[in-house]
Amino acid sequence: MCGIVAYIGKREAYPVLIKGLHRLEYRGYDSAGIALLHKKEMNIYKTKGKVADLEKFVAGNDTQGHMGIAHTRWATHGVPNAINAHPHCSGNNNLAIIHNGIIENYLLLKKALQKQGYTFKSDTDTEVLVQLIDYIKTNNNCSLFDAVQTALRKVVGAYAIAIVEKGNEGEIIAARKSSPLAIGMGKDNEEFFIASDVTPFAEYTNKVVYLKDEEVVRIRLGESPKIVNLDKTESEINVEHLNMSLSQLEKGGYPHFMLKEINEQPQTILDCIRGRINRPATDVKLSGVMDHMDKLLSARRFIIVACGTSWHAGLIGKHMIEEFCRVPVQVEYASEFRYCCPVVDEQDVVIAVSQSGETADTLAAVQLAKSKGAFVYGICNVVGSSIARNTDTGTYIHVGPEIGVASTKAFTGQVTVLTMFAMCIAKMKRTISKERYEKILKGLKSLPDLIKEVLQYGNKIKDLSAVFTYAHNFLYLGRGYNYPLALEGALKLKEISYIHAEGYPSAEMKHGPIALIDHEMPTFVIATSDSIYEKTVSNIQEIKARGGKVIALVTKGDKFVSSMADYILEMPYVDECLAPIVSCIPLQLFAYYIAVQKGRNVDQPRNLAKSVTVE
Ligand code: G6P
Numbered sequence: 001m002c003g004i005v006a007y008i009g010k011r012e013a014y015p016v017l018i019k020g021l022h023r024l025e026y027r028g029y030d031s032a033g034i035a036l037l038h039k040k041e042m043n044i045y046k047t048k049g050k051v052a053d054l055e056k057f058v059a060g061n062d063t064q065g066h067m068g069i070a071h072t073r074w075a076t077h078g079v080p081n082a083i084n085a086h087p088h089c090s091g092n093n094n095l096a097i098i099h100n101g102i103i104e105n106y107l108l109l110k111k112a113l114q115k116q117g118y119t120f121k122s123d124t125d126t127e128v129l130v131q132l133i134d135y136i137k138t139n140n141n142c143s144l145f146d147a148v149q150t151a152l153r154k155v156v157g158a159y160a161i162a163i164v165e166k167g168n169e170g171e172i173i174a175a176r177k178s179s180p181l182a183i184g185m186g187k188d189n190e191e192f193f194i195a196s197d198v199t200p201f202a203e204y205t206n207k208v209v210y211l212k213d214e215e216v217v218r219i220r221l222g223e224s225p226k227i228v229n230l231d232k233t234e235s236e237i238n239v240e241h242l243n244m245s246l247s248q249l250e251k252g253g254y255p256h257f258m259l260k261e262i263n264e265q266p267q268t269i270l271d272c273i274r275g276r277i278n279r280p281a282t283d284v285k286l287s288g289v290m291d292h293m294d295k296l297l298s299a300r301r302f303i304i305v306a307c308g309t310s311w312h313a314g315l316i317g318k319h320m321i322e323e324f325c326r327v328p329v330q331v332e333y334a335s336e337f338r339y340c341c342p343v344v345d346e347q348d349v350v351i352a353v354s355q356s357g358e359t360a361d362t363l364a365a366v367q368l369a370k371s372k373g374a375f376v377y378g379i380c381n382v383v384g385s386s387i388a389r390n391t392d393t394g395t396y397i398h399v400g401p402e403i404g405v406a407s408t409k410a411f412t413g414q415v416t417v418l419t420m421f422a423m424c425i426a427k428m429k430r431t432i433s434k435e436r437y438e439k440i441l442k443g444l445k446s447l448p449d450l451i452k453e454v455l456q457y458g459n460k461i462k463d464l465s466a467v468f469t470y471a472h473n474f475l476y477l478g479r480g481y482n483y484p485l486a487l488e489g490a491l492k493l494k495e496i497s498y499i500h501a502e503g504y505p506s507a508e509m510k511h512g513p514i515a516l517i518d519h520e521m522p523t524f525v526i527a528t529s530d531s532i533y534e535k536t537v538s539n540i541q542e543i544k545a546r547g548g549k550v551i552a553l554v555t556k557g558d559k560f561v562s563s564m565a566d567y568i569l570e571m572p573y574v575d576e577c578l579a580p581i582v583s584c585i586p587l588q589l590f591a592y593y594i595a596v597q598k599g600r601n602v603d604q605p606r607n608l609a610k611s612v613t614v615e
Contacts, residue, residue, distance in 0.1 A: 001027050001028040001074030001076075001100070001609035001611060001612060001613055001614060002027055002028045002071065002072065002073050002074050002086075002099070002100035002101075002196070002613075003021065003023075003024025003025065003026075003027035003028060003071070003072045003100065003195070003196045003197075004024075004069070004070070004071050004086075004098040004099070004100050004160060004161070004162055004181075004194070004195065004196050005017055005020035005021060005024060005069070005070050005071075005098075005193070005194065005195040005196070005200045006068065006069040006070070006098070006162040006164075006172050006174065006193070006194040006195070007020075007066075007067065007068060007191070007192070007193055007194075008066070008067040008170070008171075008172050008191065008192050008219060008221060009066060009067075009186055009190060009191020009192065009221070010066060010190060010191060011066065011191065012063075012064070012065070012066065013036055013065050013066055013067055013068040014034070014036060014058075014063035014064075014065070014068065016193075016200075016204075017034055017036075017068050017069075017070035018034070018051065018054075018055060018070070019200065020070065020193075020195060020199075020200025020201070021034075021051040021054070021070050021071075021072050021200075022051050023199040023200045023249060023403075024072055024195065024196055024197070024199065024200060025050065025051055025072050025604060026403050026404075026405055026603070026604065026609070026610040026611070027072060027074060027100070027196060027609055027610060027611050028072055028073050028074025028075075028609045029049075029050045029051070029072060029073075029074070029604050030048070030049075030073045030074055030075045030080030031046065031047060031048045031049065031072075031073045031075070031080045031081065031082065031084065031085035031086075032046070032047065032049070032050065032051045032053065032054040032070070032071065032072045032073065032085065033045060033046030033047070033054065033070065033071050033073075033082075033085040033086050033087055033098075034046075034054065034058070034068060034069070034070040034071075034087070035068055035069050035070075035087040035096040035098075035164060036062075036063060036064070036065035036067070036068040037065050037067045037068060037164055037166065037169050038062070038064045038065035038066075038169075039064075040166065040167045040169070041166070042093070042096060042164070042166045043061070043062055043063070043065070044087055044089065044096060045057060045058045045061065046082050046085035046086070046087070047082050047085065048080055048081050048082055048085065050072075050604075051072055066169075067164065067169055067170075067172070068164070069087055069096060069097075069098045069162045069163075069164055069172070070087075070098065071085070071086035071087060071098040071099075071100075073085055073086060074609045076102055076125075076614055077102070077106070077123055077124045077125045077126075078122055078123030078124045079123075083121060083122050084122045084123055084124050086098045086099060086124075086126060088122060088124060088126045088127040088130050089127075089130060090130050090131055090133070090134035091118060091119060091131060091134065092134065093166065094134065094165055094166045094167075095130050095133060095134050095137075095144070095163055095164070095165055095166075096130070096163070096164050096166075097126060097129060097130040097133070097161055097162070097163045098126075098161065098162050099125075099126040099129060099159055099160070099161045100159070100160045100161075100179045100180075100196055100613060101157060101158035101159040101160060101161075101177070101178060101179040101613065101614070102125060102157045102158055102614050102615075103125035103126070103128060103129055103155055103156070103157040103159065104156045104157035105154075105155065105156040105157065106125035106128040106129070106157075109128050109129075109132055109154065109155075110128045113128065113131050113132060113135060116135060118131050118135065125157070129151065129155065129159070129161070130163070132151045132154065132155075133147050133148055133151045133163065134147075136150045136151050144163065144165050144168070144171070144173050145173050145216070145218045145226075148161075148163060148173045148175060148216055149216050149228065149230060149232070152175055152177070152214070152216065152230055153230055157177075157178075158177055158178035158179050158360065158613065158614070159175065159176065159177050159178070159179055160174075160175075160176040160177075160179035160180060160181040160196060160211075161174060161175050161176075162174040162194050170220055170221045170222075171218065171219065171220050172192070172194065172219045173216065173217070173218055173219070174194045174211070174216070174217050174219065175211070175214075175215065175216040175217065176211045176212075176213065176214075176215060177213045177214050178213065178360065178363065178386070178613070179196070179358070179613045180196055180197060180210075180358050180385065180386055180611075180613070181194065181195075181196065181210070181211040182194075182195055182196075182197060182198050182201075182208050182209070182210050182211070182384075183208065183209040183210075183211065183217065183219070183225065184198065184200075184201030184202075184204065184205045184207070184208055185205055185207040185208065185209060185225075185239060186204065186205055187205075189221065189222055189223055189224060190221065190222070191204075191221075192219045192221075192225070193205070194219070196611075197382065198242055198244060199244075199249050199401060199403075202242060202244040202245075202246065202249060203246045203249075205242070206241055206242040206243070206244075207239050207240075207241065207242065208239070208240050208241075208242045208384075209225070209227075209237055209238060209239055209240070210238075210240065210384050210389075211227070212229075212235070212389075213386075214229050214230045215227050215228070215229050215235060216228055216229070216230070224237065225237060240384060244400075244401065248400045248401050249401060249403070255596075256404065256592070256596075256602045256603050257403040257404040257603045258404030258406055258408060258496070258588075258592055258602050258603055259592060259602075260404075261402055261403070261404050261408045261409045262408045262409070262455075262585065262588045262589060262592065263455060264399075264400070264409055265408070265409050265412050265448075265451045265455075265585065266447075266448035266449070266451045266452045266455070267448070268398075268399035268400060268409045268412070268413055269412060269413070269416055269447045269448050269451065269581070270448045271398045271399065271400070272397055272398050272399060272413045272416045272417065273416060273420070273444055273445065273447075274398075276420055277420070277441050277444060277445060281438065281441040281442045281444070281445045282438055282441065283441070284420050284423050284424055284427075284441055284444075285424065286395050286417075286420055286421060286424055287395075288377065288393040288394050288395045289395075289421060289424040289425065290424070291393060292375070292377075292392070292393050293428060295349065295375045295392075296349060296375075296377075296425055297425065297428055297429060298347075299327060299347065299348060299349040299375070300327075300328075300347040300348060301327060301328045301329065301330065301347075301348050301349075302318075302321055302327060302328075302329045302330070302348070302349050302350075302351055303329070303330045303331075303332060303337075303342075303344060303348055303349070303350045303351070303369070303374070304317055304318060304329060304330070304331045304332065304350075304351045304352075304353060305332050305333075305334040305337050305350060305351070305352050305353075305362055305365040305366070305369070306331075306333075306334060306352065306353035306354060306362060307333060307334050307335060307354070307359050307361055307362055307612065308359075308407065308491070308612075309355070309406075309407035309410065309411050309488060309491065310353040310354050310355060310359075310362075310407070310410070310411075310414060311331065311333060311334075311353070312411065312484045312485075312487050312488040312491070313353055313411055313414035313415050313418060313484075314331045314351070314353050314414075314418075315331050315483070315484035315487070316415050316418065316481060316484045316485075316580050317329070317331075317351070317353070317414075317415070317418030317421070317422070318330075318331045319480065319481055319484075319577070320418060320419055320422040320577055321418075321421070321422045321425070323422075323577070324422045324423065324425075324426035324431060324432045324436075325422055325425045325426045325429055325431055325432075326429070326431045327425075327429075332365070333361075334352070334359065334361040334362040334364070334365040335361040335615070337365045337368070338361060338364045338365045338368050342368070342369075342372075344368075344369055344372045344374050345372055345373050345374065346372075346373035346374060346375070348369070348374040348375075349374065349375045349376075349377060350365070350366070350369035350374045350375070350376045350377070351376075351377045351378075351379060351421075352365065352366045352376060352377070352378050352379070352380075352387050352391060352394075353379045353380075353414055353418075354378075354379070354380050354381075354385075354387050355380070355381045355382070355397075355402055355407055355410035355414070356380075356381070356382055356385060356610065356611040357378070357380035357381065357382045357385020357386055357387040357388045358382070358385055358386050358387070358611050358613050359387070359611070359612050359613070360612060360613050360614055360615050361612075361615060362387055363386050363387050363390060364615075366378070366387055366390050366391060367390060370390070370392075375392050376390075376391045376392050377391060377392065377393060377394050377395075377421075378390075378391030378393070378394030378395075379394060379395055379397060379414055379417050379418065379421075380394065380396060380397070381396065381397045381398075381399055381402060381410050381413065382401075383396060395417050395420075395421065397410065397413030397414055397416070397417050398413070399412075399413040402610075403603065403610075404602070404603045404610075405495070405496075405603060405604055405605055405608050405609065405610045406492055406495045406496050406588075406591070406602075406605065407610075408492075408584075408588045411488060411584060412451075412581050412584060415580060415581050416444065416447070416581060419440065419444060419577065419578065419581075420444070423437060423440060423441065439575060440575055440577065440578065443574055443575045443578045444578065446574070447574075447578065447581055447582065450572045450574055450582050451581075451582060451585055453572055454571065454572070454582055454585045454586060455585060455589075457569060457586065457589075458589060460569070461569065461586055461589040461590050461593060462589075462593045464551065464567055464569075464590065465589075465590050465593035465594040465597060466593070466597055467567075468522055468551075468594060469594055469597050469598055470520075471499055471520070471521070471522050472499065472500060472520070473499070473500045473501070473502075473516065473520075473521050474490065474493055474499055474500070474501040474502075474521070474522055474523070474524065475490075475501070475502055475504065475509070475513055475516070475517070475521060475522070475523040475524070476489040476490040476493075476501060476502065476503040476504070476523070476524045476525075476526075476587075477503075477504055477505070477506040477509060477523060477524070477525045477526065477536075477539060478503070478505070478506060478525070478526035478536075479505055479506045479507065479530075479532050479535065479536055480530060480531065480532050480576070481530065481576055481577055481579060481580055482526040482528065482530070482579065482580060482583065483503075483505045483506075484580065485526050485580045485583055485584055485587065486503035486504060486505070486506075486524075486526060487503035488503070488580075488584060488587065489501075489503060489524055489526070489584070489587035489590070489591070490502055490503035491503070492587060492588055492590075492591035492592075493590070493591040493594065495591075495605055495608060496591055496592065496595040496600055496602050496605045497591060497594045497595040497598055497600055498598075498600065498605075498606070499594065499598075506525065506535070506536050506539040507535065507539060509539060509542070509543075510542070514542065514543075514546065517543055517546045517547070517548040518546065518547055518548065519547045519548070519549065521548060522548070522549040522550070522551065523543050523548050523549070523550050523551070524550075524551045524552075524553075524587070524590070525539070525540055525543075525550055525551070525552045525553070525561075525565070526552075526553045526583055527540065527552045527553060527554050527558075527561045527565075528553055528554060528555045528571050528576075528579050528583060529554075529555040529558065529573070529576075530576035530579065531576065536561075537560050537561060537564075540552065540561060540564050540565060541564060544564055549566050550564065550565040550566050550567070551565065551566065551567045551568075551569070551590075552564075552565035552567070552568050552569070553568075553569050553571055553583050553586060553587075554568050554569070554570055554571065555570070555571055555572075555573050556570045556571065556572060556573060557570075558570070569586050571583055571586075
């Protein structure tokens with residue numbers, strides 16, 4: 001978490017940095033700060049709160065300068081206040097640093113520096129790092145570039161950093177390990193951008209260099225960046241082409257990114273399947289699968305590792321791979337997998353699912369699986385992200401930047417890719433009939449139109465959500481393919497409306513949650529027609545018998561549930577394995593409208609961050 005951005009070039013740095021911070025605010029919004037270098041002076045402004053608060057705080061002050069660094073924080077060490085906000089400075093105020101990550105051995109380093117007479121203003125690990133760099137630079141009388149490398153060799157933990165020095169207005173030093181860092185390359189080395197992702201500079205340049213773990217870069221105007229790793233070996237600069245339009249980064253007339261992203265899903269699913277399913281929908285090809293067929297077909301088992309919404313997508317993937325490929329699948333929280341001494345070896349294929357491709361636990365799970373010899377397949381959205389780079393192969397979901405903290409279009413993209421993945425393997429293994437295979441591919445192709453149809457119920461869902469803003473608790477139920485959807489619906493509601501919600505497999509309700517049901521505890525039941533529809537009908541009867549209010553998602557033409565539920569939302573028919581991709585739309589909209597009606601900050605819910613780059 002935390003977003004960092006830096007600029008050096010001919011433009012005024014302040015507007016570039018503030019705009020960049022707004023783009024990165026999804027990564028944390030506890031405090032924000034900026035350092036601007038101008039005429040051998042360094043002006044630093046920091047405040048608790050969001051980037052907009054920083055702008056108010058800075059208003060009327062000197063913001064001149066063509067070089068600067070800026071930060072938006074998700075607090076780890078130290079409460080969110082102005083003192084703990086970044087940038088942090090060395091004691092003599094010569095150096096300023098911004099940092100995303102955690103320095104795990106900061107207490108040891110802090111004690112050692114205190115013995116040398118260093119004092120500290122904040123509670124942060126970052127201040128320790130900048131003071132350490134200052135100590136090394138002063139005592140070794142070396143360049144900032146060398147001092148940063150020496151300091152980072154002493155550091156245990158994760159970092160993406162950018163450092164500037166008062167009086168040294170042509171140079172920024174940056175480095176990364178485990179936290180992402182991208183460098184936007186201006187024309188003829190006349191300007192450079194450094195940021196946690198490419199969104200702050202996508203409108204200025206389409207040339208990007210992704211720093212690798214333990215690489216340190218020296219950026220100087222008029223020169224090609226110099227990259228060295230911590231072993232002092234110089235690395236080649238690999239400039240990649242960026243394919244992102246400005247409209248993808250803006251709200252495009254919607255009040256929130258989340259609503260925009262929900263409404264984008266007909267297009268994002270189309271983008272996700274484009275070029276992968278042939279025109280008559282008789283074949284699907286994923287190059288990541290085709291190029292590694294031997295490994296994938298001989299897998300003894302698949303292990304899906306993920307967090308949050310991506311974990312829910314993984315649960316649907318499990319159901320599909322087991323049903324169609326007849327290979328056992330385990331779905332693990334990446335944070336548990338990495339510490340549970342997992343039994344995994346070269347006969348396993350690990351599938352890492354991550355929108356950002358930067359989630360620290362998922363990345364660590366990938367590295368652990370690789371160290372044990374497993375073949376690792378990545379399903380990511382952010383191109384060039386750490387997980388995408390650390391996996392043996394994989395498939396991008398290609399849904400475009402997801403900015404709302406609550407994941408929506410990434411979820412449907414992930415499930416779509418997992419479906420195509422299962423279809424590719426099932427076909428090769430001959431564990432699926434031709435009819436079912438083609439029916440599912442046709443179903444995948446029909447998804448954009450079906451989602452468009454469901455999106456038209458927006459106003460109905462808005463009215464329905466107005467009825468339930470009173471609720472303090474909510475239960476979501478589903479079975480089979482719809483059980484992970486119940487979990488996802490509950491997660492969406494609690495993330496953005498702060499209403500407590502639990503997702504449960506419908507039949508498990510009898511083993512606990514049924515005790516909670518009364519007229520004040522509504523239940524959202526996903527009761528679309530599938531192979532266990534009748535059982536779901538009985539579960540609804542059990543809720544109604546106890547005075548519970550029921551909202552049900554049903555398939556068009558449904559008679560039984562419609563006569564029992566208090567409110568129904570009709571879904572178009574689609575094969576049951578694809579139903580979650582359509583049925584999640586009303587769940588997303590329901591959570592969205594409840595949150596809006598409760599006056600919540602939908603795109604930036606409290607305490608959450610989109611990209612969780614700390615454990
Ligand atoms: C955070 C986000 C969720 C996301 C989860 C996993 O909790 O708020 O929306 O599902 O991280 O992120 P990933 O980028 O790995 O999918």
